[in-house]
Amino acid sequence: MASIEMTGLTKNFGELTAVNDLNLKIRDKEFVALLGPSGCGKTTTMNMIAGIEMPSAGSILFDGRDMRTTPANKRDVGFVFQNYAIFTHMTVRKNLEFGLRVRGVEKSEIQRRVQNMADLMRLNDRLDWRTAKLSVNELQKVAIGRSAVTEPEIFLLDEPLSNLDAAFRAFMRTELKHLQHEFQQTMVYVTHDQIEAMSLADRIAVMDLGLLQQYGTPNEVYNKPRNIFVANFMGSPSMNLLPCRLTGGDGAWGLDFGNAGTSAIEDGELARRCKSAAAAEIVFGMRPEDIDIQPSEVGHPGLNMEVTFVEPIGPRTVIHLAAGDHQVKVAKDKQYPIEIGATVKAAFPKGRCHIFDAESGVAIGLE
Amino acid sequence: MTDSVVNASPGLSPRPAKSGRKKKPVLTPLEREGKKLGLYMTLPAQLLLLFIVAFPLCMQVYVSLTWWTPLDGTKWYDAYESLNWFGNYGDIFDDSKFWGSLARTFLIVVVVVPAEFMLGLGLAMLFADKFPGKRVFYSIMLMPMMIVPAVAGYMFFMLFQSSGPINDILSAITGTRIDMVWLADRDLAMVSVMIADIWQWTPLMFLILLAGMVGVPEDQMKAATLLGANAWHRFWRIVLPRMKTVMIIALVIRTVECFKIFDILYVMTGGGPGVATKSISVYILDLTFKDLEWSYVAAIGLFILFFLSLIALVGIYYMQAAQKKAEA
Numbered sequence: 001m002a003s004i005e006m007t008g009l010t011k012n013f014g015e016l017t018a019v020n021d022l023n024l025k026i027r028d029k030e031f032v033a034l035l036g037p038s039g040c041g042k043t044t045t046m047n048m049i050a051g052i053e054m055p056s057a058g059s060i061l062f063d064g065r066d067m068r069t070t071p072a073n074k075r076d077v078g079f080v081f082q083n084y085a086i087f088t089h090m091t092v093r094k095n096l097e098f099g100l101r102v103r104g105v106e107k108s109e110i111q112r113r114v115q116n117m118a119d120l121m122r123l124n125d126r127l128d129w130r131t132a133k134l135s136v137n138e139l140q141k142v143a144i145g146r147s148a149v150t151e152p153e154i155f156l157l158d159e160p161l162s163n164l165d166a167a168f169r170a171f172m173r174t175e176l177k178h179l180q181h182e183f184q185q186t187m188v189y190v191t192h193d194q195i196e197a198m199s200l201a202d203r204i205a206v207m208d209l210g211l212l213q214q215y216g217t218p219n220e221v222y223n224k225p226r227n228i229f230v231a232n233f234m235g236s237p238s239m240n241l242l243p244c245r246l247t248g249g250d251g252a253w254g255l256d257f258g259n260a261g262t263s264a265i266e267d268g269e270l271a272r273r274c275k276s277a278a279a280a281e282i283v284f285g286m287r288p289e290d291i292d293i294q295p296s297e298v299g300h301p302g303l304n305m306e307v308t309f310v311e312p313i314g315p316r317t318v319i320h321l322a323a324g325d326h327q328v329k330v331a332k333d334k335q336y337p338i339e340i341g342a343t344v345k346a347a348f349p350k351g352r353c354h355i356f357d358a359e360s361g362v363a364i365g366l367e
Numbered sequence: 368m369t370d371s372v373v374n375a376s377p378g379l380s381p382r383p384a385k386s387g388r389k390k391k392p393v394l395t396p397l398e399r400e401g402k403k404l405g406l407y408m409t410l411p412a413q414l415l416l417l418f419i420v421a422f423p424l425c426m427q428v429y430v431s432l433t434w435w436t437p438l439d440g441t442k443w444y445d446a447y448e449s450l451n452w453f454g455n456y457g458d459i460f461d462d463s464k465f466w467g468s469l470a471r472t473f474l475i476v477v478v479v480v481p482a483e484f485m486l487g488l489g490l491a492m493l494f495a496d497k498f499p500g501k502r503v504f505y506s507i508m509l510m511p512m513m514i515v516p517a518v519a520g521y522m523f524f525m526l527f528q529s530s531g532p533i534n535d536i537l538s539a540i541t542g543t544r545i546d547m548v549w550l551a552d553r554d555l556a557m558v559s560v561m562i563a564d565i566w567q568w569t570p571l572m573f574l575i576l577l578a579g580m581v582g583v584p585e586d587q588m589k590a591a592t593l594l595g596a597n598a599w600h601r602f603w604r605i606v607l608p609r610m611k612t613v614m615i616i617a618l619v620i621r622t623v624e625c626f627k628i629f630d631i632l633y634v635m636t637g638g639g640p641g642v643a644t645k646s647i648s649v650y651i652l653d654l655t656f657k658d659l660e661w662s663y664v665a666a667i668g669l670f671i672l673f674f675l676s677l678i679a680l681v682g683i684y685y686m687q688a689a690q691k692k693a694e695a
Contacts, residue, residue, distance in 0.1 A: 102597070
């Protein structure tokens with residue numbers, strides 16, 4: 001049993017506030033990803049959970065126990081560093097044994113557990129190797145195994161996959177998910193890769209500039225972004241965000257895209273959300289894969305745009321559209337039949353449009 | 368180009384065995400010319416080095432095999448006239464004054480070097496962490512090392528006078544008047560000299576060890592902490608194994624240096640009272656300028672050189688072993 005509860009967590013480095021009033025509850029056995037661009041405070045948060053950094057303010061509770069006075073070596077937290085921090089002067093076996101030895105575990109028990117871990121991580125034939133001879137992929141396994149062998153209830157991973165080659169990364173992604181299932185641990189996973197976060201985590205905490213932007217399931221974060229930052233950060237290619245003016249009133253809302261034209265809003269859900277708009281200046285968002293391309297004469301709400309560029313990227317085709325000052329990317333199946341220069345209608349997807357306040361960036365009318 | 372490609376793929380052409388004899392690389396005429404030119408260019412420097420290092424050593428060996436002394440006007444190159452082969456070396460074994468000085472020097476080394484090592488290590492551990500005023504303390508810490516040993520000796524000479532500050536301080540601490548005759552007592556004089564040497568040379572030990580300690584990657588220390596290691600575990604399992612080489616270097620440097628202890632000691636006690644603090648260097652000084660036994664001094668010098676080389680060799684052996692282990 002190990003839940004983590006952070007309340008008002010703040011960390012200042014001199015003038016800089018790395019983490020600002022963070023409130024986050026991580027349930028027992030939950031897999032949470034801290035997601036954000038570099039410098040957003042996610043690693044600092046992780047270090048505070050581990051006890052390497054002390055918070056400037058706020059508290060961290062493990063299962064309701066305040067961790068303020070518990071030093072890092074007593075927190076029983078597994079930690080995998082981005083660069084692995086393998087003990088290079090020891091063999092693989094000594095690395096795996098380390099956590100157990102300093103805990104004074106019996107010799108035979110150490111041997112048994114190290115053997116099990118080596119089996120699990122497929123490091124058997126490397127046990128007596130010097131770590132200098134290992135590949136990056138193997139170092140990664142040693143780093144995870146070394147922490148996992150002590151069976152911590154909380155496992156923290158700081159961008160553990162960022163140094164790996166693409167194939168092994170995909171492999172380790174599934175492996176990590178299996179491991180978590182096996183160990184029944186609470187896992188906190190720091191990453192800047194939204195695909196990793198989406199595929200691994202039960203819940204994602206999106207951070208930027210030391211502030212928690214949104215905390216929810218991958219589905220929530222992706223489909224109901226709370227603000228422009230989250231909307232833009234999640235998804236690749238990222239969401240089309242078009243600044244525009246909200247026109248009309250109740251029952252007959254419209255959008256004015258300036259020199260790109262105008263469009264009515266026929267979507268009932270979107271119209272309901274428009275009512276909450278504080279100002280006419282808004283940002284209209286659509287995910288590239290949600291946009292429907294139709295002939296320009298169709299009356300569906302949308303913008304008539306010109307095809308400027310077509311990118312065939314393997315499984316998909318990314319179509320670039322432009323009208324006036326606005327550009328829109330549309331993601332379609334591979335070998336989508338379309339010609340550069342054609343004028344088409346980028347039809348707004350029903351129930352899948354997003355509107356944000358232009359000034360604050362906050363999603364309008366999201367419940 | 369094609370050759371190397373063929374050679375690189377096993378099966379197409381037999382590859383030379385790995386352990387096979389190394390073939391002498393075939394040089395092009397230009398390369399051969401270049402090698403020759405290189406030799407000519409470095410020749411002056413090589414000759415100079417030969418003169419600086421090899422000549423005095425050879426001369427010392429030569430003189431040590433004779434009874435030569437310049438007092439009777441014999442030139443050094445005519446020393447063979449009084450050739451006695453290993454007579455001087457034989458004398459060393461019968462020279463109780465020599466063995467006494469050597470024993471005292473030994474005593475100083477085995478007390479002073481470990482003490483400096485432990486103190487230096489402790490200080491290095493302190494200075495590996497951050498604390499307020501660290502830079503100032505750091506500068507202060509290094510100061511003793513920069514003082515001319517003779518001056519440091521004079522400082523301690525004054526401090527250890529029976530009417531000097533050390534006795535006053537001890538009196539103040541204990542509450543009763545203490546009047547120890549530090550430099551006139553056989554044992555206390557030795558202790559005083561040792562304290563002075565420790566004071567002066569702990570900073571060097573500290574500096575070398577600190578450099579080694581800072582070289583321990585911080586992330587590994589963090590990783591160890593998070594795996595449950597306390598400060599003792601971290602020191603014992605991470606810091607120490609990584610500092611082995613540096614520790615050996617520090618110990619060898621200080622052992623060899625300490626063996627040659629002279630200035631600080633000579634200023635403080637002059638080797639006295641009696642011969643109580645007479646180190647090998649002081650003994651050699653006496654031989655050279657009081658007894659004028661120059662060929663004998665040469666023999667003793669070689670004897671000690673051999674001895675110190677042994678210590679250095681042992682150190683180098685352990686250092687290489689440690690390094691090999693780290694790299695393997």
